[in-house]
Amino acid sequence: MIRNIIDVKLSHKTYPIYIEKGLLNSIGKEISKIFSGKKIAIVTDENVNRYYGDKVIDSLKNEGFSVKKIVLKPGESSKSFETLTYVYDELLDFPITRGDLIIALGGGVIGDLTGFAASTILRGVPFVQIPTSLLAEVDSSIGGKVAVDVAKGKNLVGSFYHPEAVFIDIEVLGTLDKKYLHDGLSEVIKYGAIKDSKLFEALLNFKDDAELLQNIGDIIYTCCDIKREVVEKDEKEKGDRMLLNFGHTIGHAIEKYYNFEKYSHGEAVAIGMYTITLKSEQLGITEKGSSEKLKQLLIKYELPYELPEIPKESLLEAIALDKKNNGDRMNIILIKKIGDSFIKNIPNTEMENYM
Numbered sequence: 587m588i589r590n591i592i593d594v595k596l597s598h599k600t601y602p603i604y605i606e607k608g609l610l611n612s613i614g615k616e617i618s619k620i621f622s623g624k625k626i627a628i629v630t631d632e633n634v635n636r637y638y639g640d641k642v643i644d645s646l647k648n649e650g651f652s653v654k655k656i657v658l659k660p661g662e663s664s665k666s667f668e669t670l671t672y673v674y675d676e677l678l679d680f681p682i683t684r685g686d687l688i689i690a691l692g693g694g695v696i697g698d699l700t701g702f703a704a705s706t707i708l709r710g711v712p713f714v715q716i717p718t719s720l721l722a723e724v725d726s727s728i729g730g731k732v733a734v735d736v737a738k739g740k741n742l743v744g745s746f747y748h749p750e751a752v753f754i755d756i757e758v759l760g761t762l763d764k765k766y767l768h769d770g771l772s773e774v775i776k777y778g779a780i781k782d783s784k785l786f787e788a789l790l791n792f793k794d795d796a797e798l799l800q801n802i803g804d805i806i807y808t809c810c811d812i813k814r815e816v817v818e819k820d821e822k823e824k825g826d827r828m829l830l831n832f833g834h835t836i837g838h839a840i841e842k843y844y845n846f847e848k849y850s851h852g853e854a855v856a857i858g859m860y861t862i863t864l865k866s867e868q869l870g871i872t873e874k875g876s877s878e879k880l881k882q883l884l885i886k887y888e889l890p891y892e893l894p895e896i897p898k899e900s901l902l903e904a905i906a907l908d909k910k911n912n913g914d915r916m917n918i919i920l921i922k923k924i925g926d927s928f929i930k931n932i933p934n935t936e937m938e939n940y941m
């Protein structure tokens with residue numbers, strides 16, 4: 587695969603997304619093209635460190651950078667204030683300055699936490715994203731949303747802070763657990779459902795995971811480009827960016843109901859996409875057969891689709907607490923058909939018709 591480049595053009599800044607097989611082998615050289623300073627702090631987790639920590643550090647050292655590595659425990663629990671404080675301490679011990687660079691090397695947890703640390707320490711230090719999970723490569727590393735979780739919910743403290751660049755090496759997906767590969771695919775299916783029927787059909791037609799992985803470079807490119815377009819039009823999620831929340835309203839409520847223990851984000855979003863589409867189809871809003879197609883695709887990639895037996899009131903309660911709601915009305919995302927989505931503003935009381 588040759589290198590693909592997507593430029594994200596925002597009103598205040600433009601940054602590149604590089605997508606290439608084996609990109610990590612020359613990451614030192616790549617970083618030296620965009621960063622003229624000397625010191626770099628890398629934040630990663632234990633799993634990713636085991637596979638790629640040395641490779642990245644050696645490559646950076648070869649280019650003469652002075653590097654500090656901060657390794658965190660894997661998993662959502664690291665997206666906490668406690669870990670954030672630890673990261674601040676480590677960065678200040680380095681000591682990091684505004685002229686230095688921070689690298690997030692890992693999945694969405696590392697990207698979100700490191701981005702938030704970078705956006706707040708010394709009132710902002712430049713950072714770079716090297717996403718290593720499928721979810722991070724197609725979604726969380728692009729668009730500038732960075733955050734940590736608090737006791738009252740996920741991602742409730744955060745900011746919009748864009749990286750200097752995003753480096754996507756598709757080869758690293760080879761070590762990603764199948765569970766996380768399929769988890770990330772839920773967001774890929776979402777892009778297909780809301781914006782790209784060709785992508786959706788391609789996913790349906792792949793024989794198996796092996797064929798999917800053979801095509802993953804093109805899939806990641808397509809997803810990143812959809813996200814770029816949406817974010818460029820609506821950086822702060824006041825309009826079209828909300829389309830990316832397809833399946834997320836119900837999905838977040840499911841995750842929250844089970845205390846983030848039973849369903850992963852991708853699994854909960856999968857159920858959310860199917861549930862809302864089944865209802866909107868019954869309400870005559872969505873083309874007939876769309877929910878069945880979604881179901882087929884979710885089954886194919888071993889994702890759940892059926893709403894578990896949760897009391898409706900509990901789900902509605904969780905939805906009411908979602909930060910995306912506005913007073914007594916809310917926005918939900920529906921599809922007219924596969925590849926064509928829209929935002930519908932409804933009174934909160936109507937939400938129960940869509941689940």
Ligand SMILES: NC(=O)c1ccc[n+]([C@@H]2O[C@H](COP(=O)([O-])OP(=O)(O)OC[C@H]3O[C@@H](n4cnc5c(N)ncnc54)[C@H](O)[C@@H]3O)[C@@H](O)[C@H]2O)c1
Nearest residue numbers: 633660661693694695696718719721722726731758761762
């Ligand atoms: N900022 C955004 O716009 C945005 C969008 C969607 C999701 N998110 C956030 O992303 C997070 C979930 O991200 P995630 O699913 O990547 O979780 P994660 O970061 O926990 O990664 C999943 C697991 O895969 C491991 N891993 C990652 N890359 C690997 C590789 N190449 N080889 C082997 N193991 C690897 C990690 O160690 C971890 O155990 C959530 O916190 C969610 O809120 C943010």
